[in-house]
Every structure is written in structure tokens, then in C-alpha cells.
Amino acid sequence: MSEITYLEAIREALFEEMERDANVFCLGEDIGAYGGAFKVTEGLMAKYGEERVIDTPISEAAIIGAAAGAAHMGMRPVCEMQFIDFISTGYDMLTNYVATARYRAMLPCPMVVRGPSGGYVRGGPFHSQNPEAAFLHTPGLKIVYPATASDAKGLLKSAIRDDDCVLYFEHKYLYRRIKEEMPSGDHLTPIGKARIAREGRDVSIITYASTVWKALEAAEQVEKEDGLSVEVVDLRTLLPMDDDAITATVKKTNRVLIVHEDTRTGGVAGEITARITENAFEWLDAPILRVTAADVPLPYSPPLEDYVLPQTSDIVLALRKLAAY
Amino acid sequence: MSEITYLEAIREALFEEMERDANVFCLGEDIGAYGGAFKVTEGLMAKYGEERVIDTPISEAAIIGAAAGAAHMGMRPVCEMQFIDFISTGYDMLTNYVATARYRAMLPCPMVVRGPSGGYVRGGPFHSQNPEAAFLHTPGLKIVYPATASDAKGLLKSAIRDDDCVLYFEHKYLYRRIKEEMPSGDHLTPIGKARIAREGRDVSIITYASTVWKALEAAEQVEKEDGLSVEVVDLRTLLPMDDDAITATVKKTNRVLIVHEDTRTGGVAGEITARITENAFEWLDAPILRVTAADVPLPYSPPLEDYVLPQTSDIVLALRKLAAY
């Protein structure tokens, strides 16, 4: 088998799941004949028709709400947000209606909301967002954010089969930049399980999505230059969080760096830190550090975007500080 | 001067600020002749007329967006959400338009969004929310959440005078349950400064809003029963967070309990924990513990609500655990 990109892996998952289950359908803006703003759904309408690949009006609340209604009736809708930044207009629908449906009214709500997320692409403040932290706080949702092509495929397939609503964030910087051979067969990545992206002994980096790659780069650099052995944990699922994997890496290295692309205050790193101090405080030999974006809307000009987003050199600096602690 | 309730303190702030500055106006659902669902704005329309106390259609996005537009032109709008739970339908407007206005377009946006928040009143999942964590993650906003009547007044007056958008959460359980004599004169509580609600030496509780009172109750109980001296820090402002006050209390007691009424995962406690391990790790003699609501939508039946929300007895248990660590 040949390698495919992260984007192609997402597309492959959609094709396979639509083929497998007639209840799966897609809806979103420009996903049909046009194949979506990033061409993720290219070819889908040609194969499955306008009824199962629906071009919607520009109305994210309606897309999400309608998906919920269809999901109650046994369908398995997959919503595309043209850019994940527009999920904000469906925030009420997701957090109040969808997330509570099963709990308050025994209404099953198996659906996926996916869309291109993240920065490093000069997209500016409204085409670069990472909304995971805004939803981490909502019991009833699940959140996944793959960093590799095989996880992109495996997590989307699992998300579509999950009996609850899964927010599936896909990083647009990774779309065409990474390639991988897909595992054979019906490849499913379990929701709720982190992945050790690199084994190490001295310091742990806990991260997800685009910064997994920056973490790996930094790990390699400090191994070469400082002889440090860095473990990189790719969370993959943010909600529910894989406490076992987090605790295990802390107990192994006793030094933790949390890295995410999103802004700092109120970001996911805070929650991870709280869990570590609760579950493994005595194993910590150093403060838990965070490398994140600065707390501003993401500006678009290259020097500004580069300054605001976390870079490999920042991670290197933090690793050295932790190792020296 | 006589004592007034938390609710009356909010009303007093509105009257004083509307009197002081002709640019201040209020808008929201049923705030005019009816005086608001909780009667916070009672009497305001009679005094300032329909133009400065606007009954709006049911459209939170329009309320917030219109406030932003008016604020650009130099007005100082105060928006009421009938219940703060409905702020979710203005989430896009607040996080994308309002929060970024000054940064991306040099547009001043001095406005306040306020509304009855919080549980312990059998309000169920959609009339009991604490939305602070959902906005903590948005650079450009400020967030205050008073626990006392004098702070309710002082923070609202400061919020109205602030040159940026302030989310002002008011706890409906406290509305008529607490009373206080107001400081004389033009009483302003500074935004960004925590308050020591009780001095102590052995353990610190960091908290805000309704749980300040539960923390004080618990502190008293463990002082009596266990001879423990507990410090209670009332954050008052959540964004920007008062790092100095947090660090100071940690350095003083070396043991920290964070308490909030909101759900646990992704709640404000995570961010506080991260800041403490960054700024005062070496001063910690015990893990940072959290007492919070359980991660479910808030159910309405009394036994269920009581079970989900943090109670004084939970805080007592946590304090003892920390003291014994």
C-alpha cells in the first residue's frame, strides 16, 4: 500500500464509513460538487449523491441542530464546519442541546462535527482557531484531535461509530504535509487513548495535534545536542482524557512539559496540570511547564504569527530548563 | 447607612452609573417595565426612559452585537442576559467580534454583559450555568464574578467604566441571601485584584462567587473542630487573574484547595493550578486539590443537584486531607 496524506486519510475514512453504513451522511457548506474548501469531501457527492452529501445554507447552528435531530432518529451525521472557527456560531446548539441530549432526555445523539483547525498558515484570527478548550468544559461531548494520518483515519472512523457526539478537529497545517501508509483493514483508533509518539526517560512532553511534530523535532534536537531522552505523549483524545497515560509518563520521567498551539490562559494545559498534581504530585521533580501561544487573537502577518505561536525553539528551551531543574 | 442585598447593590450600581454618564444605557429582555426576570433593573426605565432602558427581542447575539456597535461610537452599554445560560447564543459575537475588536481593528468596545448565574436554586441544566470557564480562554475579554454585595456594586461600577468588554456574572443564589452596608461615596472595586476573605496559616482555599461562602463555612468548622487556620482567597476577577495574590497565599500556607461551583474538567481550577505550579512549585507541601461540581449537566431535582454541586462538607473533607498530608 502507498502512503496517503492526513487529508486523504480523513477522506478515506468518510468513504469507508459511508459505504459501511447507510445511516452515515455528510452535511456542510460547499462539501458537495465543490468537495469542500479544502477538498476533504472531494468525490463524495459523485459517489453517494446529493441526499447523503448535503450542501447547506450558511448556518452552523442549523447544521449542528439538524444533525442532532437526524441522529436522534438513528442517522449518523457528519457535519463539516468550513473552518472550525465557525463552530462558535453553533456553540449553544452543541453545549446546550447536543451535549445534554442523552442525559436530560434519553435522546441518543451519535454525530460528528469536524473541520479544519489550527494555525501556522497565515490564516489570521478567524481561520486559525483551536476551539478544543472551549468545549473541554462541556460534559457530554467527546473531543479528538489527531496528529498523524493513521490516527486521522482511525479516529474519524471511531467517531462516526461512537454513540455520542464527537468533535473531530483536523489540523489544516498537517493536511498535505504529512504522509503515512494506512494500517490495513478496518482501521479504528480507540477514543480516549493517548499514544506514545516517542519513548524517553528524562522529560515528558504532553501534547496533541500540530505541536506533536514540533515536540518531536525538539526532542531530537536535545537528544543530539544535550543527550536528553524525551518522551512525547500525543493525547489524541482530549475528552475523555487518558489519565492513565498521563500518570504513567509522569511517573517515568518526573518532569513534564505541556505544549499546545492554543492560547495559554484557559487552554487545555491547565486541566492536564490539575490532573497531574492530583494524581502524581509526589512523582514531580520539577514544576510543570507550559509552552503555548501567547494570549492574543492570532495575527496573520508572518512575523506576528510566528511570534505568537509556539515554535520548536521554545520547546527546546523549556526542555533544557526542566532537565536542569 | 443601612444594609442592602447583593441584588440591590447591583441595582444601585446601575442607577449610579446611568446618573453619572449619559452614555451608559441598558438593554436586554424584559428589563424595562417589568424590571427584569429577577427585578434587578426595577425602576430603571421609570427613571431613565425607554431609550436608555431597552426591552429587546429575544436575540442575545443581536443584544451583544448591537452593544458592541454602540460601544464603538462611545456609548457604554450594559447588556442583561435574562439568565446567563443564554450567553451561549452570543458566544460567537463575544469571542470573535467583541474580544478582538480593539486588537484587530482599533475599535474600542467598552461594554458589560451581565446576568444571573449559578446553581443551588433547583434551576436545572439551563438556568444554573456558570459560564466563566468558556470565556476564560478568550484573550480580549475581562471576567468578574463578585461574592459579596459591596463587590457586586464596586465591580459593576468598575466594569461599566472599563474601556474594554467585561463579563459580569452575578450569582442568583446570593441575590437576596446576603446583605451588607455599602462603602460610602463612589465605591469602585478594582478589576484584577483578589480579596482575602479570611486570613489563615495552614491551608489556602482559592475560590470565587457562591463557593466563597461555603469555603468560609468550612473554614470555620475546621477551625473549631480541628484547630486549623484556613485562608480564603476570593478571586473576584477571573480574567485577568491576580497571580500576585495567588502566589502570596501559596507561599504563606503551602497547601492549596481550589473550589468552584462549575464542573471540574476544563473549569477555572485547572488554570489556577497551572499558574501555581509555574510560579510557586517549590512552596507546595501537598498536591493542589479541587472541589468542584461533578462533570454532568446540572440536574434539577434537589437530591441530584445537591449531589452534583460542591457542598461545605466536601470542602471540610478536602481541608482535612490537605492538612494531614
Added chain:
Amino acid sequence: MARSGAAASSPASVTGDGARSDATSLTREQKLELYYFMRLTRSLEERLVNLYRQTKVVGGLFRSLGQEADAVGSAYALDRSKGDMLSPLIRNLGSMLVQGAKPNEIIKQYMAKGDSPTRGRELNIHYGDLERGFIGQISHLGDMVPVMAGVTLSFKMRRQNRVGLVYVGDGATSTGAFHEGINFAAVQRCPLVVIVENNGYAYSTPLRKQTAAKQLVDKAIGYGIAGEQADGNDVIATYEVTKRAVDRARSGGGVTLIELITYRRKGHAEHDNQSYVPAGEIDRWAKENDPIDRYAARLNDEGVGAPELAAIDARVQSEIDEATDEAEASPMPDPTDALVGLYADPPAVAPLWFRQGIKSAVEVHERPASWGTHDV
């Protein structure tokens, strides 16, 4: 009568032939059933008022006094045997009863009982049952419109012969969700009926502060859908106008917006003293335009005697008595049930560390002073 004659105004954009209160194909039996459901709605709410005054209701109490015809007549136009579905709002107790909701469920909900349909999680009539064909609303107004667009989209995709009905208040038409949902359904030609219950107020806000439109049915043309207006206090007119829309939807004609003109005679909730209502307005509606009085008179004209109606009233009373007894005897929920059923998997959330092994959080439930002062 203040506004009940609106159906006659027949605006340019309204299709159909307006109120036809006299022409109906309903059988005598069905007509009596309509009466039964209206009476059941009113009497059940009256019982709830009693329970509320006895502080047995947890939270606010919401009435549909004067709107029983609107709720019952419209829901009655659905075909339960075909699996039609509806999404009720707070004034649609009557619609839910038609669709199969039981009085004891309603009372248990209001009393926050452990064996209530939501097991004490959600308040008042916020519950649903997919089997019987109604969907539990959330408080956020307008949100049920996109949801019902999706429900009916699934009917269309699966070539099912089913229809959906969603209610919104005059106030809820201002929400973005209403707009997005109805537009989505219109484009997809979903088999959906949208009923706007124009009862003159949204909480304290009169219609003119909610919209500048002359009438709410005028919104239909902007969505490219059929629009009809009818007298919502005439149960037969309401039934007929809804039936036409249901038939249209079932035969592939897409969405209809129906504006029903009615009036909210009670406050937004029981605590609301309606100080904002012009003097005499409520009385006028009560005297001149009570839907049950009007319908009883009509039945009388058609030869249904007073004893027959009284028998229905008596049956209703005994059903409500029975339901009350059952509800009062029901247990409150088990505290730890709060952790169950958030996700399909895992089936329950783990208790937080400080509650391990603890079965209830507090021994005695305080009754906060603000109970009953908040709305849905």
C-alpha cells in the same frame, strides 16, 4: 375581541383559505376527544397550581390557560399511527397530552420525582419520548427548529411517510436558531410544520417590541414556504389549518409556517403578576374568547348535551386524582443517579474523589427562597 379576528384579515402572503371553523371532517367522537384533551390540559394545570401552592412543585409553574385550543387542535392534526413527531414548548402541555404524555408523568416532572420521565434531571414539561413521538425541549428558544428540521430530514432521506411539527412562540421568532432552522428545512423541503403561537407576549414583552412585522405569517414568503394564519382559540380552525399543512408536508410540499392567534392569560410563569398588561385585556379574553367555553358552546349547538361534557369533565378529574396520588407516592431520585447516563459509554461518570462511597451530599434539602421565582 382584541385580536382574535386576525384570521379574517387574510394578508396577501397567506395561502389557503383562512379560518374555516365550520367545515370539518372530524367525527363526533374525535370532536369529543378534542374537548377531553382541552379540559385535561386545563384541569391538570389547575391541579399543578394547587400542588405549587402547597410547595410540592419544585421550580416555576407554567400555564397555558386560554391557549388549550391552539396546543390541542394543532397536535391533533398529526397522525400518530404514521409516526409523526412533535416538539412542544412550555405552553404545549395540551400537545403533549394529545401525543400520549400522561398526567402522572407531568406531575412527577413538576415534583422532580425519581421515576419521572427525566428521572429528576429536567424540569416541568421538558421531556420527550421517541416512541410516542415527542422530543424534549431545551430552554434555549428557537433551538428546537433546527432539531426538528433534522428529524424531518431523516424522514425524507429514509422515504418515510412521516411529518414533524415544531412550536415557537412569537418571541422565539426573533432568535437566530429559528431563522437558521426554518430556512434549512425550507431549502431541503423537509416535511415540517412550524407553528408560531402568537399569544401577544414574550414574558413581559409585547409583540410590537419583538417585531415590526404586521403579522408573523409574513415571514413565510421570505423563506419561500407556505404561510397560513388562523384563530388559535378555535380548536377546529386550528386543527384544520394544521391538517392542511400536515397533508402538504406529507405529500412532498415542504414546510408551512402557521401563525395561530391566541392569548396568554396567565403570566409567563406563576410568579409573574402581569403588571405590564393593559387593564381589562385579560378579562376581555377570558370572557369573550375562552377556547373551552367557545368550543363547548359549539358542541352544544351541534347537539352535544351538557351532561355528556360533564361526564368528560368528571373522567378528567378522576384521572388527575389518580395521577396525583401516584406522583405524590413516588420516590425522589437516588442522589448518585446524577452520575448515570451522560454517555452511552461509559454508562456512568465516576464519583469525584471527595464523594467516593458517599451516597448523598446533604441530609436535608433546603428550599431556597428563590424557588418559583425563575422561569424556564
Added chain:
Amino acid sequence: MARSGAAASSPASVTGDGARSDATSLTREQKLELYYFMRLTRSLEERLVNLYRQTKVVGGLFRSLGQEADAVGSAYALDRSKGDMLSPLIRNLGSMLVQGAKPNEIIKQYMAKGDSPTRGRELNIHYGDLERGFIGQISHLGDMVPVMAGVTLSFKMRRQNRVGLVYVGDGATSTGAFHEGINFAAVQRCPLVVIVENNGYAYSTPLRKQTAAKQLVDKAIGYGIAGEQADGNDVIATYEVTKRAVDRARSGGGVTLIELITYRRKGHAEHDNQSYVPAGEIDRWAKENDPIDRYAARLNDEGVGAPELAAIDARVQSEIDEATDEAEASPMPDPTDALVGLYADPPAVAPLWFRQGIKSAVEVHERPASWGTHDV
């Protein structure tokens, strides 16, 4: 012509007397100014295309080719001397130029320069200036409608004699924000003109998948506001219909919804190959209904000679050349400027601990392969 004649259809709900392309009170000088702005819009965008192909533009490039009359004619109806304000969208470069935006600002924005109006924070024409009376849009469609409702509400509250204008695309009419904002403004009778630019597509989505309405102007009646429709490719008709609405707003007549019929001849952004457009459609609009060609012909009929127009074209070219030179010579922003100006107080955010004393994050700016493949 496919749809340009729509103005003639004169639907029941449209007030006013439709397109009156011939009757205008504009002076000869003003008419030439309209030509100047249309030409400036087109030529400036052509220059941006060149810069884009030279990879000097950061991000996507958005064209308004074929829509210049719609943008210019409508904005021209505002009175800058009275402080009228507008909120442009991505196809409203022409409107911004009329309102006082400068070509060098536009080019600097597209090149992400440090002395661009947003200092490199926001992309393309997303910027504003309260002094000159335009407000920087955000990407989220529909959101500017509530904002302009508030801007114009402040005009009303302060008894100012000012008017506001907000643009939305055909696609943006589906958003909840559009609905909430226009309804709010309608109830408040704000001095606001809402222009719906119906250019046939929202990205790849044709109008019939966006709405089932026969025409977008049909939405006006549902908000109880005036509605007019005009030929957006006729700059004089566009000016006149907007002028009527501006006058109505200024004299207390409240909100008008204007549907301008036009056509988007380029893709959503420069990367879009328009594969979804029926064959021949674009050519037909280009040949038969180019707004500049049409207007030049009209001016010619009215006695403006070709040399006079050529002189304007030449002036436009030299202005653009000058602007390009200035923009190209401009510096990129200082990296740490990213921390400035989020709040009034504090004036700057502190750098994160790992960046203390560090002036730039990376030495060389990589140009990701996806540049230019994403939209606003």
C-alpha cells in the same frame, strides 16, 4: 441576460418604483467620480492579482469583478459630510474606496505590512476607520448586521443625523446573526440600510441551495421594513435605490432591505476554479452585463467622450503604481508588536516566560504550501 432583469419583476412586497436607471439628480462631475471609483476598484484588484502571482500577497485574494457598480453605487449614496458609516464585506473594496480607503492601505493589508491599517493583524480588506466611517468586518458572516444595528442605534439615541449601511451576501442571509440584527434594527427603527448583494453564489453554493425564497427582497415584509430590489450592475440604479433608502433612514423611516442583483464573475477567492458554474454563464455576464462597460456606454451616450474616460483610467493607473511602490517599500511588522493593544489597559500583554527578551520567534518565514488555498 440571465438574471439582471430581476429589477423589473416588481414583486408585491417591494416598495418604491424599482430601477430608474435613467432618472438621476447626480451631476456630471459626480457621474465621473462613480466611473473613477469603479475603475479604481477593478484596476486595484488587477494589480493585486499581479502581486498575488508574484507571491507577494499573504493569504487569499478576493475579487469583486463584475460587482463594482453594486459596491460603488450604494456607498456613494451615503453622505460622508454627515458622518454616515458603512460596514463592508469582502466584495466591497469599491464601497471602501468611496468611503475614503486608500489603495496603498489595501495593498499593504494584502502584503501583511507593519504599517498597514491593522499592522498585519487582519487580512485583506478586513479593516476599518471610525473617522472615515467604515468598520472592520470579521469573517463570521452576518455578525456585522447586529453591530451596525448598534452603531445606528447610537445615532438615534444621540439625535444625530447619521445613517448606517451594512452589506450581506446572498449566503449570509441564512445566518442567525443577520436575522437577529435586522429584526433588532427594525423594531428600534434604526437609521440602517441593509444591502443584500445577490451575486448568485455563496462560495460554490447557488442561491437555490441557500434559500427557497423566490427573491431575497421578500424577506423585508417579515421584518416589517421597506424592501427594494434593483439591478446591481447598473451603478446609477444602485445609487438611486440606496439613496432613497438612506433618505428614508435619515428622516426616521427606519430600516430598508435592498436586494441588488449582480453576479460574481471570479471564484470565491483566487484559488477557486469555479468548476461548479454552468458553462457559458460567466462569459454571458462578462459580455452582456459588465457594469463598467455598461456605464461607459451610458456616459458616452450622455456625451462623455472616450478620451475623458481614458484620462481617468490613466489617473487610476498612476495612483495604483504609486500605492504599490509605497506598499512594497513598507516594512513587515515588528514581531513583538503582536503583544500590543489587546486591552486599553494594560497596553501590552507580557511576553511568555520562554520569550522574555526574544524579539522574533523564527529567523526565516516559511511559506506554507497552503497559502492562498484558504478563504476569508
